[in-house]
Amino acid sequence: MPSRTVVVASAHGLHARPAAIFTQAAAKAGVPVTIAKNGRSVNAASILGVISLGIDHGDEVELGVEGEGAEQVLDELTGLLTTDHDAA
Amino acid sequence: MSSLQGVGIGRSIVVGPVLRMPDKLPEPATLSSTIGPDAEKERVTHALAGTAADIRGRGEKAGGKAQEVLEAQALMADDPTLRSDIDTRVEGGATAERAVFEAFAGFRDMLLGIGGYMAERATDLDDVSQRVIARLSGVAAPGVPESDTPFVLVARDLAPADTALLDLEKVLAVVTSEGGPTSHTAILAREKSIPAIVSAHGALDLTDGTVVIADASTGSITVDPTAEEISAAQAEAERRAARASVPVGPGALADGTPIPLLANLGSADGVEGAVKAGAEGVGLFRTEFLFLDAKAAPTVAQQYTHYSKLLRGFPGKKVVVRVLDAGADKPLSFLNDAPEENPALGLRGLRALRASEHILREQLTALARAQSESDADLWVMAPMVSTVEETRYFVALARELGIRTAGVMVEVPSSALLADRVLTEADFASIGTNDLTQYTLAADRLLGSVASFQDPWHPAVLRLIREVGRAGEALGKPVGICGEAAADPLLAVVLVGLGATSLSMSPAALGDVRAELLQHTREQAAALAEAALTAEDAAGARAAVRALLPA
Numbered sequence: 001m002p003s004r005t006v007v008v009a010s011a012h013g014l015h016a017r018p019a020a021i022f023t024q025a026a027a028k029a030g031v032p033v034t035i036a037k038n039g040r041s042v043n044a045a046s047i048l049g050v051i052s053l054g055i056d057h058g059d060e061v062e063l064g065v066e067g068e069g070a071e072q073v074l075d076e077l078t079g080l081l082t083t084d085h086d087a088a
Numbered sequence: 089m090s091s092l093q094g095v096g097i098g099r100s101i102v103v104g105p106v107l108r109m110p111d112k113l114p115e116p117a118t119l120s121s122t123i124g125p126d127a128e129k130e131r132v133t134h135a136l137a138g139t140a141a142d143i144r145g146r147g148e149k150a151g152g153k154a155q156e157v158l159e160a161q162a163l164m165a166d167d168p169t170l171r172s173d174i175d176t177r178v179e180g181g182a183t184a185e186r187a188v189f190e191a192f193a194g195f196r197d198m199l200l201g202i203g204g205y206m207a208e209r210a211t212d213l214d215d216v217s218q219r220v221i222a223r224l225s226g227v228a229a230p231g232v233p234e235s236d237t238p239f240v241l242v243a244r245d246l247a248p249a250d251t252a253l254l255d256l257e258k259v260l261a262v263v264t265s266e267g268g269p270t271s272h273t274a275i276l277a278r279e280k281s282i283p284a285i286v287s288a289h290g291a292l293d294l295t296d297g298t299v300v301i302a303d304a305s306t307g308s309i310t311v312d313p314t315a316e317e318i319s320a321a322q323a324e325a326e327r328r329a330a331r332a333s334v335p336v337g338p339g340a341l342a343d344g345t346p347i348p349l350l351a352n353l354g355s356a357d358g359v360e361g362a363v364k365a366g367a368e369g370v371g372l373f374r375t376e377f378l379f380l381d382a383k384a385a386p387t388v389a390q391q392y393t394h395y396s397k398l399l400r401g402f403p404g405k406k407v408v409v410r411v412l413d414a415g416a417d418k419p420l421s422f423l424n425d426a427p428e429e430n431p432a433l434g435l436r437g438l439r440a441l442r443a444s445e446h447i448l449r450e451q452l453t454a455l456a457r458a459q460s461e462s463d464a465d466l467w468v469m470a471p472m473v474s475t476v477e478e479t480r481y482f483v484a485l486a487r488e489l490g491i492r493t494a495g496v497m498v499e500v501p502s503s504a505l506l507a508d509r510v511l512t513e514a515d516f517a518s519i520g521t522n523d524l525t526q527y528t529l530a531a532d533r534l535l536g537s538v539a540s541f542q543d544p545w546h547p548a549v550l551r552l553i554r555e556v557g558r559a560g561e562a563l564g565k566p567v568g569i570c571g572e573a574a575a576d577p578l579l580a581v582v583l584v585g586l587g588a589t590s591l592s593m594s595p596a597a598l599g600d601v602r603a604e605l606l607q608h609t610r611e612q613a614a615a616l617a618e619a620a621l622t623a624e625d626a627a628g629a630r631a632a633v634r635a636l637l638p639a
Contacts, residue, residue, distance in 0.1 A: 015209075020160045027166075046169035047160065048195050051209070054202050056383075 002070040004063050006081045013056035022080050023047040031067035094288025095269050096307035097277045099577055099600055101325045103318050104260040106298045107235055109243035110228045113221055116185035131184040132174055135223040140165035164216045185224050192217035240302055242294050246273040256280055261302040265291040268539035278575045279594045334603045336366035343609040347584055350592035356394055359401030362595040369406035371592020372570035379412055384422055385447045391454035399462035406465045411451050413437050413471035437472020456490035467493040469518055474500040479513040499523035504552035507559035517556055521571025525549050543626035544573035550620050557587015568592055577604035585617025
């Protein structure tokens with residue numbers, strides 16, 4: 001499965017608003033996406049799953065995408081995670 | 089016609105129809121499903137989709153920041169992980185209601201377990217859970233009722249999540265059956281200048297559409313008033329409005345005695361609003377927001393920037409900053425995160441700072457630096473000081489780091505009783521009436537079941553305040569009030585009578601307090617205070633003071 005390791009840029013990590021933005025994008029991908037931290041992997045389209053990972057600013061996470069257009073989806077989600085949404 | 093009695097917040101009198109806020113739903117029973125998992129799942133699908141659509145609809149209506157919060161809530165209702173958790177429970181034989189309840193509760197506990205910022209999202213999750221269960225049960229969703237015409241909101245009590253969504257334009261007054269004068273409802277009411285009557289037993293029996301007269305100055309609610317009563321109330325409302333419209337200016341009594349009116353602020357963003365409302369300075373600047381949501385304490389430079397911004401807003405004026413007030417009830421991982429059974433009696437306030445002195449030193453250093461570049465008159469005070477020795481410690485440390493004026497908050501009865509000794513060491517005292525009431529009556533501020541004890545009108549609290557007032561007068565040291573009590577116009581007069589030399593409150597309350605102070609001379613304020621001190625309880629103190637007012 002294509003995957004990528006990303007360092008999260010949002011000042012407050014993947015909480016609330018950044019988590020919502022990320023989750024919506026993952027759900028829109030149309031293919032199964034997972035996000036993992038410290039080996040624990042959850043459905044990236046699940047805001048509660050993502051929140052439960054307790055991802056903070058500077059944490060390393062691993063994205064996994066299965067299916068068609070996986071690389072493109074990875075590019076897009078990586079872009080989201082490396083943007084500081086709290087700064088906006 | 090009948091009437092109800094509660095504790096009034098504010099001075100207004102209003103007439104309008106009741107709108108009840110639905111109660112929190114009971115926990116769904118642990119019955120086995122009678123219709124089978126497939127039918128239950130079908131119900132879950134409809135309820136979740138309906139709830140998500142409803143929340144998004146409200147979000148679109150609200151726009152802005154509220155829409156972002158609501159969108160996150162809608163995503164929770166759509167959540168696939170939650171859905172599979174619910175399905176597992178339904179397959180185990182649970183009803184849709186019970187499965188939804190348990191699944192949400194599981195995630196809520198998880199969020200609470202993560203703590204900090206995430207724990208605050210637990211309330212959002214609870215709200216979504218209640219909405220889904222209400223939809224399944226075919227009852228009105230709990231939450232704030234909506235109406236196109238003004239109404240008197242009647243509720244058991246209001247939670248912060250409710251009030252965030254409240255369309256204040258339409259709320260004439262808030263009446264709650266529970267909650268005391270320091271409840272969230274009361275704080276909101278003062279902040280937004282909405283009249284409120286709390287602890288009004290029997291209020292929940294009021295039905296939608298019933299017309300009431302709510303008089304916040306007496307705490308009385310007249311149910312189904314006559315036409316004469318309604319026109320009398322409307323005339324009274326106009327009279328009061330005219331009286332309250334005094335021009336913005338320095339606070340003073342009728343005889344000209346100045347009583348500076350200051351603002352309570354939680355961040356430098358509130359400066360402009362406070363100045364507009366006529367604040368003569370800041371009586372309580374809370375610094376917690378700089379530290380909450382942070383894993384490590386902010387640097388001296390970061391703090392300095394913020395304090396400078398604050399001081400710039402009040403050139404030549406007094407600004408009282410309280411150093412970090414944290415404890416196990418507002419835990420900060422870098423300060424004290426050891427669980428305590430009684431956080432209010434634990435390592436909090438100055439005690440916690442002393443245990444991590446470097447944080448206190450950094451904060452005082454940042455404040456001193458901001459002070460040196462500003463012509464505002466910076467005073468710095470420590471929270472939760474309970475001994476003379478602690479006072480000496482804090483004042484010495486503040487001076488060592490360059491703070492010119494250092495004082496303490498009097499929130500614990502021991503400090504009030506030893507005020508003469510405390511004020512010998514400190515440059516000033518500021519009375520935090522919320523905590524002082526909590527500690528005097530031994531009633532948790534945050535616990536609804538003992539809210540009736542939490543009343544700063546209680547003569548035991550007033551007697552302690554008198555001790556501080558007397559000590560201040562004898563030693564020529566200022567004694568401020570910075571709790572919710574100062575925002576209660578009549579109580580503010582009593583506090584001045586007890587020896588308070590300045591009053592600090594939410595900027596929204598300044599107008600009413602300014603108007604009330606102008607009605608009384610120093611001598612009259614002292615007489616009102618004397619009457620309150622001789623009462624046996626809070627209600628008695630209120631009644632005794634009102635009895636002395638001109639009709």
